[in-house]
Amino acid sequence: MASRALTYRVLAPLRLAPSTRQAPTVLRLGGRPYSTSTDAPPPLLQKLKGDLKTAMREKDASRLSVLRAILAATLNASKTANPIRTDVQLVALLRKTQRASLESAKEFKEAGREDLATKEEEQAGIMEEYLAGSGVQALGPEELKKLVSEAIEAAKGAGVAPKAIVGDVMKRLATSLEGKDVDRKELANIVRQMAEA
Template identity: 35%
Template sequence: MSLLTIINDDIKTAMKAKDKNTLAVLRMLKAAFQNEKIKTGNELSEDEELTLLSREMKQRRESLIEFKKANREDLVEQTNQAIKLVGKYLPQQLSEEELQVIISNAVSEVNATSMKDFGKVMGIVMPVIKGKAEGNVINRLVKDQLN
């Protein structure tokens, strides 16, 4: 079952429960899926769905940081709820230890020895980890291993 189908079902449930906040976030996700579908001109693959959800999650996390800086507690709470809801559709996030193992394997696979090999390592790591960890965490861990 595609994520869009699951989101549509959850929209119906939120409508019946009259949960306006959840409904707003779900409708936003649905719109993002539909816009991406129109842009690509075909049904989204599972990888494309994960990429889209990761992008939406990243936007919310960036917004959360800005709202905290501006002392907008009302928006911080609302954004936290949206992050939890979007996170429900993402695969379980990998721990740093699990990420370290994947990154170590990639480093040894390409015989990476310095930061010059950063792109090669990231090229191997990102398809494996797609949607299962934040890009900035992966970036930091790869740099730590290459230094």
């Protein structure tokens, strides 16, 4: 009788009404779910990881600091809805980080901290090396102005309202700038200036 009571106590929690039953939890053994991606990492990212090891061996503090910051930002981006999957995205991240370093250097100079300004400028220079060697085609202001001019003419020819030209031009340029290194902020400024002229 005691064994029957024990069985009842153990099994009693499993006897739920059909509407409250839950599927059993299945534990997966083996690899982590996020490591099963078949996408190869961008070549530039692989280079950065290799250079991180070299910088550690050589005790290159400036390069090590830059590489750790970029790789940390890449890791953080992988946890969002827009992970970095291409060299173009990685170059955009490098540009953004470089711009922040240059702004910091300017602020340090204004505050009279030449030592910190020099450090930030050195880090921006290291990022420029990676940008130059990324293999991603960069477009300068003159090339952008030419593309924007053509897109504005096409938008006006299509009868786009003057208030909607900036948005229409940005949409038209999105496909032609795919896979190229473009400072989107600079592009938006050029489009606004040329659309108003």
